[in-house]
Amino acid sequence: MPENTAHPESPHIEFRDVVKRFGDNTVLNDLNFTVSKGERVTLIGPSGSGKTTILRLVMTLEELTGGYIHVGGEPLQYDEKGGKRLRVDDKQRRRTTTQIGMVFQHFNLFPNMSVLENIIEAPVHVMGLSKAEAVTKAEGLLEKVGMGEKRDFNPSQLSGGQQQRVAIARALAMDPEILLLDEVTSALDPELVGEVLGVLKDIAAETDISMLIVTHEMQFAKEVSDRVMMFDQGSIVEEGKPDLIFSEPENQRTRDFLRAVL
Amino acid sequence: MDGVIGFFEQLGPNLQILGERMPLIVEGIWVTAQATALGGLLALAISIVFGVAQVAKYSVVRIIARIFVEFFRGTSLVVQLFWLAFVLPQLPYPFGWQLAPLAIGVLALGLNYGAYGAEVVRGSIGSVPKGQYEAISALSLSPVRGMFRIIIPQAWALMIPSLSNLWIQLLKGSAIVSTVLLYDLYFRIEQVRDQTGTWFAFLFALLAYYLIAWVIVILMNALEVRAKHKIGRGPALSKSWGTLFRSPGSVITEGSLFRAPISGGGKA
């Protein structure tokens, strides 16, 4: 597991004055928030409010337009040195993102590899595990997500729910300290949503991985989150404990949103 | 058209002449097959090297690849062939190479169609869904490993139909090599023509080329079925012999109709 000892007391993820634009379209405007170690934070809000962009910024799939993101106290994409904003080089970025796992809406399993090969690819070629170690580990994870019998299947032979469970195992195989869940059930048929959420709830209960979650499943959000943040138009409208946000939202926009989705 | 009537009247004697001349014709077919196979292999190598180079990280590499591709696409096969055959030997030391006709044919065919193939390779690399690149990044895999282990195996299945059509074009293009004294199938047929008449000789030639083209089609269909099966799209070859005889039809080698049939992560 990559070491993360730099600043044990600092927040696990820190967004400072974050700005993200796509062309003329400002998606995130001067965003500030932190996530503590082991904390589970769910982002809710209407589509287009910038939630997914936040996850993609943490995974360095998108380039920051302005501001800073720190992970484990280390600068992720840009660093401030002597008043200057400097790009963190790719090697350093990759070192930081090794601690971060992500599960995608469309799974993004590699279709040219079996289930097992999907899972051991990064442990062997990024973390440097031996193949035997990686296989043992992968089999354990597959058991955990209830896919032990499918290890030699091709992803295309699996249902969406099964593919997503494999994708979760693939992300966990890297021993991430942070897990990003990007609308992981949105592409699934309704009857398959439960199996995926069940696996995630188990993982939330059994580990202390920090999680940043974007989801439309409010019941799931309520069960696993320590904190819920309501987004609209690129900024935080309201945040707090899930019980509070879901039962007594203060902000009118939160109320409207919850009424529409619940 | 008395030619057509003559064709049927003379069918018997002509077949006999054809039989007598068969050794030479077979030699011609062998030359055409060599030019097509070796030229095709060279073209494939060039396609992959310059296709991948066009998406390389370093702009110098990309620009060099781009210039190469545009140059060999833009200057026409026949010009390249004549240049290698007539100009190259006239250049002063240390050039001035008089290459063997087969080498000239293979080089010109390989360079020209390889430049087209590089575009196909580049296009199909670009057609691999964006989510695959994101997953590579999210797993912190190195870009080089991601390219060769994950992107190219998927792109391979996408590019085979276009490469197949290019290879058939290469076969057809090879009929020009007799102009640089390579005695291919077309050349041998020209020799027979005086005795058998135009219709018989040329229908035979066209049919022979057509059959060779079908050998390519079947081979490439098999490769495609296998590649698709490997990425979990479609049955194993042993269960789909019928698809081998599918006509190459409508693969547009260049242009916007070349779009990825694979979308998103997809549901099973």
Next chain:
Amino acid sequence: MNPSWWDWDHAFAVFPLLLEGFKITLLATVLGTLIAVVLGLVVAIIRRIAPGIIRTPVTWVVEFIRMTPLVVQLVFANLVLSPYIDSTLAIGIWVLGIHYTTYMAEVYRAGIDSVAKGQWEAATALSLPQSRTWRAVVIPQAIRNTLPALGNYAISMFKETPFFVVIYIPEMVRVAQTYGGDTFRYTESITLAGLIFLAASYPTSLLIRRLEKKLA
């Protein structure tokens, strides 16, 4: 520059001749494209709506022409037709045009297939007659989808006009070859011919690429 590499006298002597040949190259490309564009559409529509007894042989012939060499077709047609047609150039242009008809037909077919099924259904729901559906709904959309591919095949024809050397039509490359044969000096003529091709085809392909992006 070292004169043994490159002789400017030859270059200047052959350049005007090449331009003369280039006119034929252009003429063949334009007329060939015209033939292919029109006949290709006809073939595509026949293959779509004609009964099987017509469709099947048409499909076979088209496939046969597409999978056999243009060079052989050119020589064959020239030998058969030259007693009846004086102009070798006309024969060459027709063969080129018909050869590419088989490609254009496939382009149109893909274009027609790319018109969404809903468009046909909407036309049926409006009770448009079939001819009107084709003319007003399907073909305009299909052509829009196929423009870049049509353009690319036009460039491709342009670069295959030198195959005319096998029937001795004096297009540019034939001119270059003849000049080389007469003077025993090929370097300038062949190289210049290649550069003229490049100078003409590269900007055109850039233009088509831009068109592609615009229509995408």
